[in-house]
Amino acid sequence: MPFTFKPFHLMSPEDYAGIGLRCGLEVHRQLITRTKLFCRCPAGRYSKDYDAEILRHMRPTLSELGEYDGTALMEKKTRKNIHYRVHHGTVCTYEFDDTPPFFMADDALDAAIELALLLRLNLVSELHIARKQYLDGSIPTGFQRTTILGVNGWIPYKGRKIGIRQLGLEEDACREVSDIGHDRVYLTDRLGMPLVEPVTEPDMRTPQEAADVAQIIRKLCRSTGKVRTGIGTVRQDVNVSVKGGTRVEVKGVPQIWRIPRLVYNEARRQCALLHIRDELRRREISPETLEHRADEVTRIVAKTRYQPLRSAIEQGLRVKCVVLKGFAGLLNEETQEHTTFAKEFSDRVRVIACLTHLPNMAHSDTASESLYGRDWQKLGRRMSAGSNDALILVWGNEADTETACQEVVLRAREAATGVPSDTRQALKDGTNGFERVLPGADRMYPDTDLPPLAIPQDRVERIRKRLPEFVWDREARYRAMGLSDEMVEALSLSPRGELFSRLVDELGTDPTFAAVVTCQRMKAFRRSGLNPELLRDDEVMEVFKAYAHGRLAREGVVKVLRRTLETRTREPDREVMVADVLQALNAKPLSDEEMAAQVKAAVDRLDDHRFSTSAKRHRHLMGVLMNDLAGRADGGRVAQMVAVTLGTHGDCSASAEGRA
Amino acid sequence: MSDKRFQGYRGEGKAVLERYGVGVWSEVDVESTRGRFAGLILPRSETSDDKHVVLKLENGYNVGIAADSISNITEHGRREAHYKIPEKEFPTNPAKPHVTLFGTGGTIASRLDYRTGAVIPAFSPGELYGSVPELADLCNLRTEKLYGVFSENMGPEQYIRLAESIGEEIAKGVDGIVIGHGTDTMHHTSAILTFMVQDSPIPIVMVGSQRSSDRPSSDAAINLINAVKAAAEGDIAEVVVCMFGPTSDQYCLLHRGTRVRKMHSSYRSTFRTVGDIPLAMVDQEKITHLRDDYKRRRSDRSVKINTAFEEMVTILYYYPGMRPDVLDAIVDKGYRGLVIAGTGLGHVNKPVYPALKRAADKGMHVYMTVQTLWGYVQMYVYETGREIMELGVVPASNMLPEVAYMKLCWALGQTDDRDEVRRIMLTPIADETTEREPYNGYLIYQGAIPEVQEFLRTIKR
Structure with missing residues (x-):
């Protein structure tokens, strides 16, 4: 019986409860700091320009407790040449692993402690830097320097608590430029930027809840005023599992609105994979009894009309065929929207065997779309395959097709077990693809280059004193003042929140007027090329005071602020005071x-x-x-x-x- | 309770573990004023403070909990970690050459030490093979751990035993020798071995790593593979250093033991042949010779081992305003030999002259080298140079200061005769002084210059 799953828009919370959906989030966010986390390179400078290229390879190492990590072994199989592009303005010898780390940036640590307090985490007393191995080359050292500040916190959501498992502080990785065949190219500008990483417990039960909680975390981070905003500064990883399935990490979701569909598709994929496993069991195929055979078939298909195969053969590449006994029909099962089970094989072949030129595979379940029936018949005879068996073709050089055949068999064996532990890549259409094997705790190793760093209580208290109000409390307060939703959102994320409160509480300013000036006007100033940060909160207070005391018309408020900013921007050396501008404008209300x-x-x-x-x-x-x-x-x-x-x-x- | 139970803990940290009856490798729940933490108690580094307990959390992260914040610890199990490299027996193949790998320590063979929290040299060369199986494609390997020390702790005793061990291996008939060594003083050892072990019939290749083998970006494996290749298959029967060539992962360079120097504290491409060009490039496919004036591999087993060494020799790095009392103190302490790293072409200031004269009168052997590292001592160009020579200072041509130091130790270990010492010092054994400096022997590119930038952009350095 083919597997069916309700379409996205028809799924109800009860449906998700029925499949036992559980979601968790990991949110990576860049901090606003002066320097990168472990070196003194300027933070937040991005450029695709580069002055030089460096070539490296990665080698798996043992974990602290003496184990090899699965991800590490996978990357070893891929035999990638990693090319790093470096630019002198954004990267020093630290990033490409030719200089040991410097001490952790203090401003980054302060910002992370602030966020840890807002997430109500149990703070650790002493930070230990860990090396988290990444053998994909995204970090030239082969590991990310990372540390956690606290565990077991929570945030409120719909009257319940969403657990926060931990908050990490770590360095960002390279940006990938391309990954073709055995060559992967990275830009290094983003490398080493400080990131905070709050991780939730798998407490979300529907795709929408995952998106809602991502929003709350986003607002909480932004309410500190210490996180970067904009494209590339934030990436969400969504952990998804269903009953009987496995925790799978869908990585690198750039926008929150994409989360629900990604969660839906992953839930659907896991259900489909469980269905396929059950079907295999029915066919009496288990990981142990799985039968398979692989052989070179270049000659058999030498005259095929299937173009991708034909051109591969013309280039002198080899074609290999894997027979999966008893798999007939399964490769066409839908696992995600517009995606079949066959893609699970094709992805592995692409990522691990480096056969990146697509299509990289053909299979007998889609006979009409690739080779002619008579080709498949010839192959079937050559491979002694029957009508219950599936045939998979791969093409490439000797070593890569060898790896590809092994991967096909490995993936088939996993199918008989259920849902493999993968890290998967979020795709734009809401589906996901294989990225790598999910790494375990074995890839953690203590960093011996830096000593542990104590976080004394007075440092925590100093930060606790200037902690912003919880963003949800702030929103409730603003809403009660009658501000519009748009204004509530803007104001609750604005660094001028405290100023707003003082304007309203101390001066009795109309909340809408105060909100327009502190949020919208400040944004408008920035758009017109002025830097609103050149205005201190107490100066804005002074201007509003003049208005409140009848020394300045309502219209004059923005005018004074703008004139002050204009002068400061144009003549940075001149010390212009708000009082001077007030006087010069003579903006006293007319009788x-x-x-x-x-x-x-x-x-x-x-x-x-x-x-x-x-x-x-x-x-x-x-x-x-x-x-x-x-x-x-x-x-x-x-x-x-x-x-x-x-x-x-x-x-x-x-x-x-x-x-x- | 043994110390092992509190490995590295002392003071408050140890007291809190004792109070709750737990120790290292206990799986625990900790209650503290900052909340609850669950994990495995790890050993503490001895150089860290005594105020924290280290936990490995379930997620693999380590954290420290302040001892004075802890209000309770309950143990619910024990789990001891055993750090072990999969050790495999090295396959033997009679058709492949025999190589002996001597271990002396350093980061090519290192692992984490919980006691100090630092990287220590602790892998046996056997374990080393477990992590670098490619070696079996090259040779039959025998390993012998001579020492486990950081290279700064290498000294005369180690040099002598190493030279003697090399002699024994040659007599046994091996086809090549590799010496794993810390990088800091690798060029000191390569220099003294060049003098102590002469006319070897086989390659003697020194190798190390700038990134410990516990890092995925380690250069240890690639350096070791290339060194073993040079020892097993190479034709250069000299003491050479085999280390990363460019900063990219491409090939290693073989440097002559007397002309090589570590030039950067942390780069992997830190070793450079100074004032000359390297002997060859090595990668996993081939050895590419860059010059042909090297000593060829021979099938006989003869070698000259001369382990003479005089320890009362020192180096004086000259600086402007140096006072003569520094030199007087050296003489008064009974030193017999001195290598000066002088400025420019080989100069020191006038106030030091009387002390130089006194040193010569007391029978001290004084040699002049240059702190510019590149270039020759030339003491005739300026009047001052000639005056210094008249005080008994001997110009040491273009010998590197560290090499001159090693050679003077070796020479004075053999004789005290002024002329004989001078003859030994100035007769090159393996290019420690050269007759000519090739035009491409001095290349320190200056960044930002357009043609250099162009080169960096197109060449994977």
Whole structure:
């Protein structure tokens, strides 16, 4: 019976409960620091330019407890040449493993301690740096320097606790440029950047819950103001398992909205693999009894019309065939959306045997799409295969096809066991592909290059004192003030949160106005090329104080802030004070008499014959006046005064709105 | 309770373990003011403080828990780790050459030491083979651990035993010798072995690593494979150093033992032939000779072993403003030989002259080398140089200071006769002084210069 699974949009929480879905998250986030974590290279400088290339190979080593790690052995099989591109501005000899580490960056550690406290973790007293092996070459040392700050924390979600297993602080890896055949190319600019990595318990029960919790963690991180934002600065790994399945890690999800579909597909894949295992059992195939045979068949298929195979043979490559006894029909089983079981084999062949040119495999279950029936018949005879057996063809050089045949058999054997422990790559269409064997604790090794680092209580207390309010508390508070959802989100992640509270609490500022200035206006300043960080919170307070005390019109607030920033940006050497700008602008609100005089003067200067209608005249007048009075008078009041003066009261006030 | 139970713990840390009746390798739950932690108690490094207990958590991470924060520890099991390399018997193949690997220590053969938390030389060469099976494709290997010391702890006693052991192996009929050695003083050892072991019929290849073999990026395996290849199949019957050539994983260089020097504290391509070019490049496929003036492999078993060594020799690294009392002190302590690393072409300042004269009068043998490392001592160019020579200082041509030191130790171990010492010092045995410096013997590229950048961009260095 073929395997069926409900489509994504029809799956209910009960359906997920039925298959026993469990999800956990690992979120990797770059910190805002001056330098990289273990060297003094500048942080956060990215460039695809490079000055030199370095070639390395990786060799598996024993773990601290004397074991070889599975991932390590897998990477050894791939025999990859790793090419690193290095740029003098972003990388020093530390990153490519020719200089030992320097002491850990203090600002990174402080930020990580802050996050550990927000996640309510049990803090460790002494950090031990570990080496976590990565033999894919993404780190030239072959390991990532990593440490954990605390264990067993939690965050609230829908009235329950989501467990936080641990918080790590570690260095980021290289960016992959390409991976073709036996050559993998990396950019090293991102290498060594400090990352925090909160890891949750597998407490999420639906794909949507996984995305929701990812959002909460995102907001919590951002509320510290110490994490980087933007493309490439954050990557989520999602751990997925179903009842009877295995913990599988779907790696490198860049955006949170992608999480639900990825979780759905992985859950579906595990259910499908369990179904295939049951079917194999029914066919009396177990890992021990699995029968297989592999042989070279280049001659048999020499005249095939199947183009990929044909061109491979023309290039002098070899073709090998693996027979999997009793596997007929299974390779066409759907495991994910638009993905069949055959891809599990093709992925392994691509990643481990390095046959990266796709298609890299053909199989007898899709006879019509690849070789002709008569080709398969010839192959079947040559390999003594019957109608219950599946045939898989691979092509490449001698060594790679040898590895490919072994991998096909290994994967088939795993199919008889169930769901293999993989690390899988998140794909754009919501499905996932094989990346590597899931590494175990065996790949951890103490780093002997740096001594343990104690985190004394006074350091923790110093950080605890300036801890931001929990982001969920903040959101609830802002919502209660009547702010819009958009404003609530922006403000709760804004580093000016404390300023906002003081504006509202101490000065009685209207919350919406305070939120517009502290969030939206600051963003607008940045967009127009100004650096809003040049304005200190107490300076913004000073400006609002002037407004609150009637020394500055509402319109003048933004104007003073902008003028101050403009001067500081253009003339960095000049020490300009907010008070000076306040005075220079003379943005004191106009009294009714002053405004009447201004309006009258403007009206007197007006050449009446230029305007065909009174509305046009009114608009022109408003333009002139608001330019003169900007920051000193409210647009509504000016419009009213103009209407009174022109005797057109009431007909044009709407056009004056929004010019302030 | 034995010390092993509290391996590395003392003071507060040990007290807290004793209080709750637990020790190293106990699986425990710890309650502390910072919360609960579950894990395996690990040994503590002796150089770390006495205020923390180290736990290995389930996730593989190690963490330290402050002893004074611990309110309870309960043990629920014990699990001792055994760090062991899979040891396999080396396959024998009568058709392949016989190589002997001497172990002296250093990071080519190292592992983690919990006591000190540092890397220590502790792999037996047998275990070493367990992790580098490629060696079996090259030779029949016999291993012998002579020492397990860091290279800075190598000294006359070790040099002499090493030279004698080499002599014995040659007599036994091996086809090549490899010496695993720490990198810091590898060039000192390669120099003295060149003098102590002369006219060897077979290659004597020194090898080490700049990244310990517990790292996936280690150069230990590739260096060792290439060294064994040079020893088993190579034609160069001299004392050579085999280490990483470029910083990329491509090939090793074979350097003549008297002209090689460690030039960077941490780079893997740290060894360079100074003032000349290396002998050959080696990779897993082939040995590419870069020059042909080397001593060929022979089938006879004759070799000259001369382990003379005088320890009362020292090096003086000259600096501006040096006062003569430094030199006087050396003389008064009874030193018989002195190598000066002088400035430029081989100079020291005038105030030192009387002390030099006094040293000569007391029978001290003084040789001049250059701290520029590249280039010759030339004491005729300036008046001062001639004055210094008149005080009995002998220019040592382009001998590297460390090599001159080793050679003077060796020479003074044989004779005290001024002329004879001078003859030994200035008669090259294996290019410790050369008649000419080739145009490509001095290459220190300067970064950022366009043509150098172009080279770096296109060549995997």
